[in-house]
Amino acid sequence: MRGETFFKATMNQALEHIAQFQVGDALPSENTLTRSLQASRTTVRKVLDDLDKRGIFTGPPGARLLARHPDPSDYFADTETIATAAQVEKKFLEWMLRADRKPGDFVNGLDLARQFGVPVNAVREYLNRFGRFGLIERRPNSSWIIRGFTCDFALELFEVREIFELRSALAFARQPETAAAFKTLAKLEAEHHDLLGDLDTRFHDFSDLDERFHRLINTTSGNRFIVEFHDVISLIFHYHYQWGKSDERDRNAVAIAEHLDYIAALFSRDPARVEKACRLHLTSARKTLLASISTG
């Protein structure tokens, strides 16, 4: 049997959606809700049925007039709404990035499943997909073996990152000034300034901004393999940020300054300037990552 996580997540979404209506209002049609909740009509129907049983509607059957606003007890706990796949990813990466994993160690799927409290299949499937990140290696009919989050790994990762991003950045700069990407870039620039103005309290937000900025650049390459590679980068970085906490604020301050310089270069659309700013930033990002690997 399939867990009801998706149903529960959809329910929570629906409750948030409903909260915006006034008591007495009629809710939109099933089809409309299907679109706003991003689920199939079957699931939406099940949610509506359930809501009806909880007495959130009034009027004749099928009228769906709002009887009351949802209250906090209507919501499912967040933990129940996270798909097992996502849980595995999170737990596995936390497990993986713990400093005591050494190259050559092997990964025991059964044991991990027990530790994580998920079915063996979920781990197995995750490992299969995670394989492409290059941190683990499969031996046929046997377990996975850890290649490790080593300096070599970081260097190889950055070698490709630099090739791809430099290429994408130059392509970005070649776009006509009117391209939509420049508008998005302007917004991101503003966000950088905002963050810089309030850095002491909000420096954690940089991780997300960083991801969106680099994604924008890589996306303009229009090459699925380059965009896909960015997923690797972004996953590694996402978990890595949570790991090497020391002087996070200062590191982020430096990175923001570099980003702003890089963004200005992109707006100038001068290839030489773009190349310089891009290289500068990536070099410093690489240093940061390497430093935290050798100390961690």
Added chain:
Amino acid sequence: MRGETFFKATMNQALEHIAQFQVGDALPSENTLTRSLQASRTTVRKVLDDLDKRGIFTGPPGARLLARHPDPSDYFADTETIATAAQVEKKFLEWMLRADRKPGDFVNGLDLARQFGVPVNAVREYLNRFGRFGLIERRPNSSWIIRGFTCDFALELFEVREIFELRSALAFARQPETAAAFKTLAKLEAEHHDLLGDLDTRFHDFSDLDERFHRLINTTSGNRFIVEFHDVISLIFHYHYQWGKSDERDRNAVAIAEHLDYIAALFSRDPARVEKACRLHLTSARKTLLASISTG
């Protein structure tokens, strides 16, 4: 329950191995066989037990003196020794590369499983891993959707291929003359000449040679992401070769000439020459692929 494919495959390997011995010889120890057959001792033991039951050994129990040579009926049929995973790959790619697959079509796992005569899970797992090749795209809780073996795909593939291979080729040429890779290259060069001398009958062998040549170059990059990307290339090409059959002989003749030029450039260790030969070959390979997509 797990099919016995691995056992059967190991058995066939063992039979081939045994055929090299003389009647009356004692077979090597279990541990030794474990190494030469690339299986665990448990499996080797099961094979030996089975062989004993077939009366292939003589002498006291455990002596393993060869009583007779294996005959053809001892072998399992090849079809029984191919792991389901490999079957799925083959069948799926054949299905995928048929010309009538259009972008936007969706992939029905259940249906494919029936068509291929394999369990649903096998298809599911394969699709998960195949996802990284960029030819299909996943929609959560729903089927996969085909992005298609289109011109766009080929162009994106070659964009990355050129970046990676050019870089690897230049790194190759920078190696000291004494590097082991140059010896391997010399062997491959000889194989090219052999093939060229007997092209009319053996032109099919080029596919394999091509793969090994490009793999050698990419491997010297020492970058796992570059090497991994070569797997994508090589899979696509492998199946593509079987597809666009027309003027295969002539196309291969051209490619061999380009390879020989490329190899000579690598031996010269002159960066400019390497770059030129590499670009020339890749450009022509791209043209070939594109041509067959638009006609197919």
Added chain:
DNA sequence: AAATTGTTTTTTATCCGTTAAATGCTATGT
């Protein structure tokens, strides 16, 4: 002691039943 074999325990791979969710079809109302 080192290698070899016999035995037991773990771990992995595969298959299958079950249910959530999606999709498709039909009737009804607007």
Added chain:
DNA sequence: ACATAGCATTTAACGGATAAAAAACAATTT
């Protein structure tokens, strides 16, 4: 005609059961 809702069918995901293969351990031989 079109959107909506009810009903039926298909498909995908999950979890467990179990056999195959690997790994660990103990006993034996060379």
